[in-house]
Amino acid sequence: xxxxxxxxxxxxxxxxxxxxxxxxxxxxxxxxxxxxxxxxxxxxxxxxxxxxxxxxxxxxxxxxxxxxxxxxxxxxxxxxxxxx
Numbered sequence: 001x002x003x004x005x006x007x008x009x010x011x012x013x014x015x016x017x018x019x020x021x022x023x024x025x026x027x028x029x030x031x032x033x034x035x036x037x038x039x040x041x042x043x044x045x046x047x048x049x050x051x052x053x054x055x056x057x058x059x060x061x062x063x064x065x066x067x068x069x070x071x072x073x074x075x076x077x078x079x080x081x082x083x084x
Contacts, residue, residue, distance in 0.1 A: 049078045
C-alpha cells in the first residue's frame with residue numbers, strides 16, 4: 001500500500017507512516033503510456049478496462065505511493081473486479 005510519510009530527516013528523525021494515498025492521473029492514451037514505461041518501471045497492475053468505463057494501470061513511485069493512470073473508454077471490461 002502507498003504511505004504518507006512525515007519526516008524531519010534534517011533533524012535526524014526517521015520518516016514515519018501517517019496515512020495512505022493514491023494519485024489518479026487522467027491521460028488520453030493509457031495503453032500508449034503503458035507501452036512506453038513498461039520496460040522502465042515495474043507495473044503494479046493493468047492495463048485493464050473496468051465496468052466503470054475506465055482503462056487503468058498503476059505503478060508505485062520510489063516512496064511506495066500508488067500512481068494510477070486512467071482514461072475514459074467505451075471498450076468492454078477486461079476484468080470482473082474493480083481495483084480495491
